[in-house]
Amino acid sequence: MDGARVALATRDEPVPLPGEVVVSVLRAGICSTDLEIARGYMGFQGVLGHELLGTVEGRRVCAEINFSCGSCALCRSGQKNHCPARTVMGILGHDGALAEKIAVPRTALHAVPDAVSDDAAAFAEPLAAALHVRDDLECRRGDRIAVLGDGKLGLLAALALARTPAETTLVGRHAEHFPIVESQGVRAVLEKDAVRKASFDAVVEATGSPAGLDLALALARPRGTVVLKSTYAGAPPVALAPVVIHEIRVLGSRCGSIERALSALAERLVDPVPLLSATFPLEKADLAFARAREPGVLKVVVTSR
DSSP: OBTTBOOOOOOOOOOOOTTEEEEEEEEEEEOHHHHHHHTTGGGOOSOOOOEEEEEETTEEEEEOSEEOOSOSHHHHTTOGGGOTTOEEETTBEEOOSSSSEEEEEGGGEEEOOTTSOHHHHTTHHHHHHHHHGGGSOOOOTTOEEEEEOOSHHHHHHHHHHTTSSSEEEEEESOGGGHHHHHTTTOEEEEGGGSOOSSOEEEEEEOOOSTTHHHHHHHHEEEEEEEEEOOOOSSOOOOOOHHHHHTTOEEEEOOOOOHHHHHHHHHTTSOOOGGGEEEEEEGGGHHHHHHHHTSTTOOEEEEEOO
16 A cells, blocks of 8 residues: 555465464455545555454454553553554554454454344444444434434444434435435435534534534534544644534544444344445455545445455
8 A cells, every 4th residue: 555556465474463363354344544544544554454354263253443452551441442552453553454364363353143244244343433423422312413424434323323312314415325324214414405503412523524524513503512433634624613612522433342333233223234335356455445435435345255
């Protein structure tokens, strides 16, 4: 991977460090963060991919993406995702899952329930991130929550919030995506038709665009909450005066529990499979990235077997 280019390369098989095991990759999803890394986000050089479904000793597994030290104060307090010594699969200091095999700490692996299909299990990591939104919002009956962005993460966040007592509205640009969430009771409106008026108790910003935060701040009511999910290369200009004037709480939201996501999939609380747009073999991963960059495309998955 060089700049905005993604290239195939032959590499030696991974040699596991103490505590690691080698996972044979079945599927690896491409997400917006991968596309931003290819544009220079995080300055990462190596194998991309952090949405992993693989096998170890004949058992299907998914993996957390943060590989922590396990002994620092943050790890001991249950905040291992923020371990200062952590590496992050395909993002920071550790090769990712767009390969035939990857070495992963055994403690980061979670067994996939038999009731979960391969297609669904490939969504475990982004679904975990979507479900994590609920950890920062009370989602009471009568609350009005908007999700900005009808891409992969926005749709998953809307599906996750559909299971709460709050009233959820998806604001997006692709009407063809709306039936995915409308069938679960989520109201959906085009961004151009959204009333740009402070009216929502909480706004989840998942547009993947630097302009998304400005719209989120415009839609949040005074003393409301904006949950920021987007990551992108560069430093976008943002007018922060509304945060102060309207006393808006802005929260960053990153990774969630893979175990909780797998449970939700097993119980069929969320069905992410309608988000699957295309599947490519590993030897055509460059074409998979090109497809994932096309407007309106949802999840693209790479298979290694």
